[in-house]
Amino acid sequence: MFAVAYPSLDKLNIMGLSSPESAILSAVVFNALIIVALVPLALKGVRYRPMSADRMLRRNLGIYGLGGLVAPFIGIKIIDVLLSLIPGIG
Numbered sequence: 001m002f003a004v005a006y007p008s009l010d011k012l013n014i015m016g017l018s019s020p021e022s023a024i025l026s027a028v029v030f031n032a033l034i035i036v037a038l039v040p041l042a043l044k045g046v047r048y049r050p051m052s053a054d055r056m057l058r059r060n061l062g063i064y065g066l067g068g069l070v071a072p073f074i075g076i077k078i079i080d081v082l083l084s085l086i087p088g089i090g
Contacts, residue, residue: 015077018084025089026079030072 017023051059083089 015073015080017077017080022080022083022089023076026076026083029079029083030075034072034075 017026049056
């Protein structure tokens with residue numbers, strides 16, 4: 001949002017999003033979709049599997065930790081690309 005006033009901040013746009021408006025809208029839409037997707041998972045719970053604490057920690061960090069870092073970048077970029085196709089937004 002501040003890249004207009006401070007052009008040097010444009011270097012922070014590492015994802016190459018279309019505009020500040022579409023970036024904010026993409027993040028809001030992504031968060032709304034993720035919340036709707038995670039509610040059933042939270043209500044259902046997960047199946048108990050007997051395993052060591054070390055193995056369970058590595059598995060959960062791999063699934064939820066890595067996925068929680070990578071998925072938002074991919075999801076927000078996809079939504080931004082779709083929003084940029086709509087005239088007047090991107």
